[in-house]
Amino acid sequence: MTSHRWFSPSRLAIHATLLLACALYLIPLIVMLLTSFKSPEDIRTGNLLSWPHVITGSGWLTAWDAVGGYFWNSVKITLPAVLISTLLGALNGYVLSMWRFRGSQLFFGLLLFGCFLPFQTVLLPASFTLGKLGLASTTTGLVLIHVVYGLAFTTLFFRNYYCSVPHALVQAARLDGAGFFTIFGRILLPMSVPIIMVCLIWQFTQIWNDFLFGVVFASGDAQPITVALNNLVNTSTGVKQYNVDMAAAMIAGLPTLLVYVVAGKYFLRGLTAGAVKG
């Protein structure tokens, strides 16, 4: 490697390219932040990266008034859906890796396909079903939907993870007298922290960021924040308040952004291991 020559022209070019890319990735976020703190006056007279004359939080306040309630909807949908789908995925993965039976591999194949399913093909029947269950336009209905359609990925995560755990561990525990749930709870779950992190982060981003299910299955008061944000941004009536748009977008994006910055490295470590292995 060229590790000894830190200042060779080629290394300089590499660093320059990487830093330029950093700037390109960061600019949208910077623009969003800047705009959200500008006054409408500043937005009209300045440009994307001009420093505001007055820094004002009024955009954020207006945005919170508009989408704050839906923010809590998203919390109410996301937390239970993430926890339930992760738990189910862990149990499924446990069975599919450690307690295979005739047909379990076929089931896994069917499930794998579910990861790639275009949700458009299930929207209509799912909305009929939710209607029958009386869950149309409720956050509970969205929790159910997210659990069902998140199951494929959570199961895949845990199944792949448990496949790399030596089967002898389960055999040893069986000889020690442990049963199905004891082995799961006492042996496997304690060693699943990395994949639990991956699964929680993945499901959190997926469900928090979901728009399709939100817009189809929830209207009015049960809307998640993504739908509320889209409604806010794409209303054609009145004067466009770009500072409010950006502030609302930041509010919608902050929870997942925060999760990424805080726990992103666990996610990467686990996810890439799983994805590369297939």
Added chain:
Amino acid sequence: MARLELRNVNKRYGSGLPDTLKAIDLAIDSGEFLILVGPSGCGKSTLMNCIAGLEQISGGEILVEGADISAMSPKDRDIAMVFQSYALYPTMSVRDNIAFGLKIRKMPQSAIDEEVARVAKLLQIEHLLARKPSQLSGGQQQRVAMGRALARRPKIYLFDEPLSNLDAKLRVEMRTEIKLMHQRLKTTTVYVTHDQIEAMTLGDKVAVMKDGLIQQFGTPQQIYNDPANLFVASFIGSPPMNFIPARLQRQGGRLMALLDSSQGRCELPLSRDIQGLEAREVVLGIRPEQIVMGGAEGNGLPSIRAQVQVTEPTGPDLLVFVTLNQTKVCCRLAPDVSCCIGDSLALQFDPARVLLFDSASGERLDLAAPACVTQDNVARFTGR
């Protein structure tokens, strides 16, 4: 401790697939050490899993103390197992690893502490009890795995290639320790290995397996001295037994095997006379240490001169390779023998130690005594 008996055990994974285990019959007495040995894929690990109950048998019976346990779940069989990978619970300390089975069985805490202390002392791992498995060396993990098995005081211990993940030096040390432990505790043990030295040194009884069949079941001495067929003869012993194709002739009423080197010929009189083998192609089995330097004339042993092709001094021995009947033959000579490549050596054989195999089927032609313990086993070996 308990007597273990397998009767006609069969294991089949799918209807179209060949049986993984075929009519396995074995019995060991309480306190005996049984070795299951064979190449990978021979079914020895499957058989062990069947005894443990981790896999269901498709036919036959597994008896412990005369009671058939083959339908019971593993936890009720009162069997402990040491795994090749040790299978220590990674998130538990050594203490919890050893205590896990006892806790599940709802043993009172004071009794658990006592038992853990006993086992830890026995295996000299007292100072490791608070550590996690990942903080242990391979040898230490091995001890903990054994400790976990010992703590339950089960009827039968199973070892699944427990030493194969250790380096060579440690493997020899642990082998001796397992033997010492068994001599002290007199536990009924089934031990799977593919290492023939472990098989010879540890076992009271050895079952050599291949393709799901027991090729031979007997004491290590029987297996070594009186192998039932070519496979067993080649599998046990290092350097392996020499197999020399030869033609039989009857001369002066005695059956002779003809040997030929580039430097001479020799007629090896067979110690046992078997009718109907005249002019047959057979395989002579001679262990390298049973070929000696022909020194003083007149000891009555047949002798042949042959040219040394390669020598391999191993330290305790000198391995000398010559060619007999167009086959490379290894002779294990004393290390102080001086011989160089190209030298002509006089070699002698004890006809009483030469084994005779059928070159087509590989079976022994001169089986002296039943090499197997049970009658039906003998029938199976000789009948084919």
Added chain:
Amino acid sequence: MTTVATRLRRSPLDALQRWLPKLVLAPSMLIILVGFYGYILWTLVLSFTNSSFMPSYKWVGLTQYMKLLENDRWWVASKNLLVFGGLFIGISLLIGVLLAVLLDQRIRREGFIRTVYLYPMALSMIVTGTAWKWLLNPGLGLDKLLRDWGWEGFRFDWLVDPERVVYCLVIAAVWQSSGFVMALFLAGLRGVDPSIIRAAQVDGASLPRIYLRIVLPSLRPVFFSALMILAHIAIKSFDLVAAMTAGGPGYASDLPAMFMYAFTFSRGQMGMGSASAILMLGAILAILVPYLYSELRSKRHD
């Protein structure tokens, strides 16, 4: 010798233990069979009916598919998907690979740079679309920025240009997803045996050549994983279009997912919407089946 052995029986609790794995999996099996496959079948049935605002089960054969194929908007959406999908996948792969290789050269502060490349992935397509809609705003966005910075004649109005609006979608989607591709490849690169690189260096190969000829070809599986994930994102893309252009101007930036939503839920053409969903499924299957087939086949050889 053959004494009759007493056969020890299994307790009823053990029987339960034996059934537990199946019992635990059963609810998920039901969910998958009904919620995935049953519903696909249901949608398939709907696509053969004249359902409009409400589902009806009057069989009309392939009529909805014929209508779909005669619909100009569907063709625009399909063509857009090809352009959008092709560019989005190609550019994301290119940028992802490039950044991963560059980042693999023992860069100081690698962790920080990686986080910067990856954070867009945490944002929803709705947030991404909202942000880029503002950035690309004709009049106040990039347009104005570059003119303020002295590029007098600069015009950037792709967002309202029916011919070019689809490229705006590509820009936003690449920004959102290319970091993820980078992460995939970086992980792949870390898994390459360094002795291969050292051996090639001993053979006198230059570093770019080593990457092009030896390292990257060994990352075929990563490449396919990334391709699958990106193709999946592209075909399902709905939220990005909704937030950024709402399909406009006119329906110039429509994608099949948007089309399906509009016809099924806004225009009361459930039958045709279902038909379009089935065609989307067909597109995914066309990519997925060969991939899964080779994947499962190679697994069986392990």
